[in-house]
Structures are given as structure tokens and as C-alpha cells.
Amino acid sequence: MINDKVRMYLLPPLFNAAVRAGAAIMGVYKNRDDYDISLKTDHTPITIADRLAHKTIREYLGPTRIPILSEEGREMRYDERRNWELYWLVDPLDGTVEFIKGNNEFTVNIALMENNVCMGAVVYVPYFGKMYVAGRDSGSYLKEGVFPSADASYTYDEIVTGWTPLPLPSAACHDHLRVAVSRSHQTPETHEHIARLRAAHPDLEVIEQGSSYKFCMLAEGRVDYYVRTTHTFEWDTAAGELILREAGGETRSLPDGGELKYNEEDLHNPWFVCRSKFCPAL
Structure with a gap:
């Protein structure tokens, strides 16, 4: 099981990967004529923002040496991932349709999975600068004023200082x-x-x-x-x-x-x- 020390070690990369991905998304969101929209095999849309957010998360979380299962990553056969004990489960840009519509309702989702149970998670809403954080049996929290930054480097203490327990x-x-x-x-x-x-x-x-x-x-x-x-x-x-x-x-x-x-x-x-x-x- 993931102990508290490991959880403290993994929270900053989890948090910062989402903030950096949010910066990549918002950089595209400001230029709506340059979304480079196409359809995936399941006929759902994908934009350059989805791709950039995935690339940002993959590169930032790579040093953790924990495998990543991402919506925008390569398709992985079940035999390849079925025995993973620890992995990141990622949607780099959740709400692509809303992103394209320009209504600000999109998020970055990153979950830390252990034996196929979510042990830690963030959902980042970059347009509103809102970060939601949870650890299994450790509570759920909202941290506001977390604005997109391509070089975000929050420490553990900076993350947990000033966050608000949920529900409100x-x-x-x-x-x-x-x-x-x-x-x-x-x-x-x-x-x-x-x-x-x-x-x-x-x-x-x-x-x-x-x-x-x-x-x-x-x-x-x-x-x-x-x-x-x-x-x-x-x-x-x-x-x-x-x-x-x-x-x-x-x-x-x-x-x-x-x-x-x-x-x-x-x-x-x-x-x-x-x-x-x-x-x-x-």
C-alpha cells in the first residue's frame, strides 16, 4: 500500500503536471482559429490542446517511472497493462466538446491508481484557477487561485497550505x-x-x-x-x-x-x- 511518505512525494508531481497541462490548454484556448480539430476512431473530437496537454503530462510525470494510461496516449493492449500495480490514469483535456464551444467547462484529470483503486487524484479547472485534490481516506480539498503556469513547481507545503476541506x-x-x-x-x-x-x-x-x-x-x-x-x-x-x-x-x-x-x-x-x-x- 502507498504510505504517507510516498503520498507526500507524489502529490507535487501530480499537482504540477495538471497545472502545466492547464497552461498548455489555455495557450491554445486563446487562439480559437488554430485548434486543429480532427476526429478520433470513436468519432469524438480531438484538438491540438488535447495533444499538447498529454505531451506535457507525459514528460512531467515520466521521471516518476510510473506508467501512464492516457486518453491521448498510444492504445495499450490489455495484456500489457493488466498486471500494473501502480499507474497514472489521465484525461489531459476532459470536455473537449466544451473547449471547442468556448464555454470554459473543461478540466485536467489525473488519478494515481494502485491495484486498480484510485489512491490520489486531482481535477484542475484551468479557466477558473481551481484545483480539486483528494487522497484515499485523507479527505478532499479545493485550492483556489491556482492559475495555469508552464513551469509550475508547487511544493507539498505550498499545496496543502490554504486549501479548503470539502464539502463546503x-x-x-x-x-x-x-x-x-x-x-x-x-x-x-x-x-x-x-x-x-x-x-x-x-x-x-x-x-x-x-x-x-x-x-x-x-x-x-x-x-x-x-x-x-x-x-x-x-x-x-x-x-x-x-x-x-x-x-x-x-x-x-x-x-x-x-x-x-x-x-x-x-x-x-x-x-x-x-x-x-x-x-x-x-
Whole structure:
């Protein structure tokens, strides 16, 4: 098991890789005529920002000698990765569709996986300078004012000084159910699920949001529930799921209510729902 000393050693590279990737992303975001958009084999878009963020993370985390499974990395056969005890699970730019639309709702996701369980995670929201950090059984935290920097070199003490434990007590002060859904990936099943919730909660409020930032909103307590009935991959959820878990929330697969599994032969996730610590009984 990863001990506290190793966790302290790995937090700065985890944190700084995300900040540096955010700088690469924002450098492209300012020049919207130069995104170099193309389609991957699964017909999802990829931009030069995705590629640059992946390159930045790969180069910065390389000295840890921990293998990297990244959305934008080379395709790895299951036989190659199935016995990994420790690896980084990375989405260099989560919310590429939102990035292209220019609505600021995109993140950098990096999870440290041990025996296919997320032990440490960051979700970075570069446009807002917000970094969410979690360690298994060590809590979940928000650090604000972390602005993109190509040469970020935060120390452990600098990271943990001034961060705010999650959830935020002030965020629980709303009197109706708030349900998050993907801004760009909804299905009839999404709408049917919400209709069932609305039958018991007529004043339910739907909040559309892109990327893994939805997990962070749940961790803060600003939204109560999140339903996803379209395809996601393991790198879309690992980091955000830990941040939510350590803030007192949970993620469960649909329809069986199980836990999400990682480093599977097929890297697609099942459908799932998330609940914040403050979510009422549904």
C-alpha cells in the first residue's frame, strides 16, 4: 500500500503536471482559429490542446517511472497493462466538446491508481484557477487561485497550505434538489431518469455542466445528484469519483448499483449516478 511518505512525494508531481497541462490548454484556448480539430476512431473530437496537454503530462510525470494510461496516449493492449500495480490514469483535456464551444467547462484529470483503486487524484479547472485534490481516506480539498503556469513547481507545503476541506458547508444551503447532467451528452434515458426524480421532487432544478467539473460541484455540495446515461471512459471518472467519495458522496453504476471498476479490458464505464453528501433520500 502507498504510505504517507510516498503520498507526500507524489502529490507535487501530480499537482504540477495538471497545472502545466492547464497552461498548455489555455495557450491554445486563446487562439480559437488554430485548434486543429480532427476526429478520433470513436468519432469524438480531438484538438491540438488535447495533444499538447498529454505531451506535457507525459514528460512531467515520466521521471516518476510510473506508467501512464492516457486518453491521448498510444492504445495499450490489455495484456500489457493488466498486471500494473501502480499507474497514472489521465484525461489531459476532459470536455473537449466544451473547449471547442468556448464555454470554459473543461478540466485536467489525473488519478494515481494502485491495484486498480484510485489512491490520489486531482481535477484542475484551468479557466477558473481551481484545483480539486483528494487522497484515499485523507479527505478532499479545493485550492483556489491556482492559475495555469508552464513551469509550475508547487511544493507539498505550498499545496496543502490554504486549501479548503470539502464539502463546503455554505453550499448545502439550498432548499430544492439540484441535478447535474452533461451539457452535450444527454439521451432519452437521461430525461426519463430526471422525470422520475421530478415526480417526487417537483421543484427539482436541472444544471447542465460539461466535463468532470460535475464531480467537483457534487463534492462542494452545490449540486446533489448527477446521472450519466451515455458512454464515458475510465479516465473520465477515476479522479472525480475519488474527490466526490472523500467529500462524503458516492458513485454507483446503473442499473445494478455497483462500484465502477478500473483497468478493465474494455475501458468504457457503465451508466452511473452520483450523490453528494447532502443529497436527500430519493
